[in-house]
Amino acid sequence: MQKTQVWDGFIRFFHWSMVALIALLYYSAENSLMELHFVAGFSLLSLLATRLIWGFIGSDTAKLSALIHSPKNTLAAIKGAPQETPGHNAAGSYMVIAFLILLVTQAVTGLMTTDDIMYDGPLVAMVSGDLSSLAGSLHHQIFDWILIAIALHITAIVVYKLKGKALVPPMITGKTTESYKQNAKMKSGWVGFAIFCVLLTALLTTWGAESVKTLLS
Ligand code: HEM
Ligand code: HEM
Known part of the structure; x- marks a missing residue:
């Protein structure tokens, strides 16, 4: 059967790493493992910034x-x-936009959030107390919206599957058996992966250095 390329390697890496990191961010926040939360937060921030550049x-x-x-x-x-x-259909595109806005806001507000005991995001000292407490309350509330978006996203994928369209295998292999009038121009995902590594190294060696040191000791 003819296969059409739909998702490049970076999009697939972005998607599944994001799923793992969101689980880790939730787990680390709930269990007060804040060094882990910060390192996972900087990783997701680098991933999201690369996704926007890749856009x-x-x-x-x-x-x-x-x-x-x-x-x-x-x-x-x-x-x-x-x-x-090939690609996201019009309805799916709005889901992607909503996810990107929610997750970028969550990551940026995290930078200004403090637990008022020991852990301050790296921008807390640079912003006013009012802005930091607004960011903190958004950081708590937006996560509930992220959970709602995830539930809707998974429901939509199940509904498509019931209607005979399997969307998950293409997000794993990059290829679909659907055929289209016009094919998409694809780029090597390695370029995106390299950009991600540069951004992650920059964040972990600056804002993340203390958390990485504590995690490794
Ligand atoms: C998109 C990435 C992120 C996600 C999904 C996320 C998720 C969460 C969640 C679920 C909580 C617990 C909220 C609650 O108990 O209601 C939390 C708390 C917290 N997060 Fe994040 N976070 C992210 C990024 C960050 C970043 C980048 C930082 C700072 C470097 C950060 C700093 C904090 C702090 C300090 C708390 C504790 C707040 C408190 O105890 O009141 N987060 N985060
Ligand atoms: C933390 C949970 C999840 C988040 C935040 C999330 C977010 C996203 C985002 C942002 C995209 C767009 C990708 C891009 O263009 O960059 C996407 C696409 C997709 N996701 Fe997820 N996802 C999650 C969980 C899952 C799970 C568990 C599955 C599988 C059951 C899944 C299957 C898919 C599929 C198949 C697509 C492509 C949809 C299409 O063909 O238009 N996602 N997801």
């Missing part, structure tokens, strides 16, 4: 510009209209 220089299916659709196309996608090119 400009990555494969056609990763482009941020491909996420914007008219309300007419979005309604048609919900009703099951066929896609002309």
Whole structure:
């Protein structure tokens, strides 16, 4: 059967690492393992920053510009209209935008959050007490929205599967058996992975240095 390339290596790495990191962030926060929370937080922040850069220089299916659709196309996608090119359909695109906004806000507010005992995000000392407490309360509340978005995301994937469209295998292998009028231009995921490594090293050797040292000791 003919296979069409849909997700490059970086998008797949981004997706599954994000799933693992969100679980680790929740676990570490609930168990007051704040060094681990900070290191996982900096890792997710680097991953999200790379995903945004990849949205400009990555494969056609990763482009941020491909996420914007008219309300007419979005309604048609919900009703099951066929896609002309591989990638997120119009309805799925809005889910991606919502996830990126929620997760970037969660990571940035984390930088300004303090537990008022021992652990301060690296920007706490640079912002006013009012801004830090607003960021802290957003950091708590937005996580509930992230959980709702995850529940809707998984429900949508199950509904597609029941309707005969398996979306998960392409997010693992990068390829789909669906065929399209037009194929997408793909880029090597290694470029995205290299950008991620540079950003992660920069964050872990600056803001994350103390947490990494404690975790390793
Ligand atoms: C997207 C990435 C992140 C996620 C999903 C996340 C998630 C969470 C969750 C679920 C909590 C517990 C909230 C509650 O008990 O209601 C928490 C607390 C906290 N997070 Fe994050 N976090 C992230 C990034 C960060 C970053 C980058 C930092 C700072 C470097 C940070 C600093 C903190 C602090 C200091 C607390 C404790 C607040 C308190 O005890 O009141 N977080 N985070
Ligand atoms: C922490 C939980 C999760 C989050 C935050 C999340 C987030 C995302 C995001 C942001 C995308 C868009 C990828 C991109 O273009 O960059 C995506 C796509 C996707 N996710 Fe997840 N995801 C989660 C869990 C899961 C799970 C558990 C599954 C499998 C059951 C899954 C299956 C998929 C699939 C199949 C796609 C591609 C959808 C399409 O074809 O349009 N996700 N997810």
